[in-house]
Each structure stands twice: as structure tokens, then as C-alpha cells.
Amino acid sequence: MDEAKPGIVSDLAERIFAGRWIAGPCVKDAMNVALRFNANGIGAIINYLGEALSEKKDISYTLDIYSSLIRNISSNSANSQISIKPTQIGLDISYQYAKKNYLKLTRAACKKGVFVWLDMEESSKVDDTIRLYYSALKLGNAGICIQSYLRRSARDITRIAASGGIIRLVKGAYTEPEEVAYGDRAEVTRNYYRLMQIMFKSSSKFMIATHDMPIIKRALVLNKKYHREIEFAMLNGIRNMDALSLAREGNDVRIYIPFGPSWFKYSVRRLREAGHASLIARSLFSRQRI
Template identity: 30%
Template structure:
């Protein structure tokens, strides 16, 4: 409930102005965001790969309402993928994309534009020798996102999808996507959603997460267990053992800057560990979702604002 309230408040223009202009913001943003430009992203990827960690890079941007901006986002991903290939990082790093950043909400042909931009990024990923995953956003875009993933998988079968255990529909979606070779990242979800479509209590979200994990790990696909919750990680390990999974047929994922020691510990144990690495100047929406997820960060940020 607290997180949902914060996300709703964060949409107000004066709140955005306060957060983005506060000097203290940059210090906390730097914990979660690799930097504003391509060079920073590639440098962070190189550092993580040297530690035996995999990476999924997200060029930050959401709610694009301009065709030129959507094209610029597409081109940024193509440049990123070219950069990964040139530096020999494509085996360690993929990209994560959002349809909203690629033009989904454009007033004319937005869905087709977003799909075409996503296809161009998939083509660049194929040339680089890596993969891409389509991030899931709020519940209003689930059907479109899964439809785009299904369509693009005809040419790029490695394209990943993301599902959120907070949504009531997700267990059924897991069953639909648990197919041979299907890459599915399971997250809890970080969007403010109505009770009609989503669980509100943490215990219910957690229970849904474990049920969904069971479906994915029992199937023939490639599950990506994206969580920082120790209980969920333990549940995943138990299900991995129950279903005879091997280290190369699934992976764990965490966000850049969160539980760094645990990320390295999981990688050192022989499991695949991927770090979700965001970068770019349009960090506000991502940053506010991280605050909503972690009250301790919000408390630090609020104290800093009041004392500046």
C-alpha cells in the first residue's frame, strides 16, 4: 500500500521537479543507475563481467509520446549492442527493452511502431551474438507485450518475456510460456495496480511468486529468477533440486546496486547470476520505483531533502 501511494504521488509534476533538482538525489541515483551515457554503461558491464556476472542492460526511458524520441531510443540500443560486440561483451550481456520507450503510446500506429523498433533491436542483438528481453510494465500493457513477444519469437526464438507475480493472471501466463527454449524472467512487480488485477498483500505476492516459479521450473523453458528476497531464492533452489535443473538451464537476477555481495556469492556458487543494469538520463521513473520498493532508501532520501 505504501509503495503504491508513493508511485501515485511521484506522477505529480511538482514532486518530479523536487526530486530531480535536489542535490542529494544524484548520490542515491548512482547506487541504482550505471550512468547517463553509453560509455558509463559499457564500463560498468566490463566490471561486472570481470567478476563472472552476466548483465542485462536497460536504456532508461518510458512513456515516449514522440516518434523521433522512440527512434532515438531504438538507435541507442543498436549502438549499445554494437558496443557490446566490439568489446567482446556480447557473451556476457544482453539488453532489456520497454515497449513504452519504443513508441507504444504514440497516437497513430503506436503499437506497430513499438513492434518495429523492438524488431530492429532484436536484429541488432542477433548480429552482436546476444539476446534481448522485453520488460513488462503496468497491467494495461500485458496483452500487447506478450503478443509482440510471441510475434517476434517467430524470427528470434530467444527473445525473453517478463512476468509479474503481483498480477493475478500471471500463473496462467507462466503455463502458457513454459515452452521449450522460452526465456521468462519472473519478478514480483513494481507498479501501482488496482486490487481487481493484482495482489496487494506482500504475502499473497510471495505465494504467487513461488507458485509461478513452480510452473516455470517444472517446464522445459529457461526461467530467470529475478528477486532479492532470500526466501524466494531459497524456494527457487528447492524447486531447482526437485526438478533436476542444472546451472545452465536457468539463472538468478538482481538489480544493479542491490545486494551486491549476494550477487557475487551466487555467481561464485556456480549458479548463473545476471545483473539488471540501467543507464541513461531519463532515470526518474526507475528511481521512484526503487524507492517505493525499499522504505529504507526512501527514509534516507527524505531526511536528506529536509536537511539540505
């Protein structure tokens, strides 16, 4: 289950990269970071790292961690949601098994007043992830991530919004074939603007999850017209100071906080997005007080 790679090089990489973005190995590490953001007027979304699990014992362990997380959020009265990946609760074993786990977790979270997001993974999982989401819609404490790089997303957003679902819009973090996803970054961004416009028109409550400041500024302008219940969200360690500024200007902001020992794949995705050395350097070494 633990995908951490042993050895000096990986230890160093873990300290340099993962330490920047990931709260630490344990629930208490994630809670400490979440409470620090809460003290600065920023909400949290906590994710236990791990994906593509194929062993039931690993999935059961993951469910225990999320249960403990839910209890901790509640007992600390933390302003925190959780976010889970379908393949860490059994989607690679079977849809029915994942659904059973997802509903159990979401019902437990509902009892404690904790909101549960479904992360979106590779394009091959989108249909099942949306099906999973619909199974919990009536509980009222669930949301789903949708990716603007996918050509299908306008259709998905329209359907989910019409059913009263709550969407977290992101650009998308996986490598996808040209048939299903826009490959050009500018096209992905253009589609984000287009999808955001659809959400403003058709949904009363949603999340804009990006570090792209022009998109955030555009959302703020649109909301002067539409008056929607919107939240902004960023990943921990990338633009914390911008998140703080947004919160101080009176906006609802959350930081997505991953934790757990399985730091490797998450860090590779963030490094790939950083794109070139100067961005990596900026993210790693610029002063971030929270």
C-alpha cells in the same frame, strides 16, 4: 524526453539515489559497469532508462542508443543482454509501430548474439507486450518479464512456457488496482513461489529476478530436482554482494544495469520498494565492492 527534474534538490537526490542504482548517462558508463560485473563472474542486463515515449524523434533516438549498445556489447565481447520497455519503443503510439521497432532491434541483436528482454510495465500493457514477444519468439534471442503480483500470471506463464518462451519472473513494480493485482506483499510472494513451481515443471530455461533470498534458496533446492537452466538476476546497487556470493557458489547470475539521464521514475520505484528508512540506508550505505 529527459524527465530529470532541474534544481539543487533534484541534483542532490540524483547523486544520492540514482548514482547508487544507475550506471551513468552514457552507453560507455553502462558498459564500464557491465564489464566490472563480468570481471567478477556476473553477467549484465543493460536497460536504457525511459518510458511512455510519445514523440517519434525520442523513440528514434532511443533505438539509436540501443543499436550503439548492441555494437558495444559485441565489440567488447561483454557477457551482457539488453532489456527494453515497450513504451520506450512506441507502444503508446501504436502496437504496429512498436512491433516494427522491436523486431528491427531484436534482429540486429540476434546478428550480434545479444539476448533481448522485454520489460513488463503497467497491467494495461500486458496483452500487447506478450503479443510483441510472440512476434519475435522464432528469432530465439528474446525473453519476457512476467510479474507475480498480477492475478493473471499463472495463465500467461503456462502459455508462454508451452510456446518455448523464456520468462524472467519478478514481483512487479507498478501501482495496480486490486482487481488485477494482489495488493498484499505476502500474497505477491506466495504467488511468486507458485509461479516459480509452474516454471520448474513446464520450462527448461528461465530467470529468477528477485532480491528475496528465501525465494532464491527455494529455487536452488528445486533445481536439484528439476535440473533446469536457470539464471538469477538482481538490480544494480541493491544486493550486489549477495549476487557475488551466488555467482561464486557456481550459479549463473546477472545484474540489471539501468543507464541514461531519465533516472527519476526508476529511482522513485526503487525508493518505494525500499519501504522504510533502514532499508534505504542499508541499500545506500552498506559497502558494495562491485
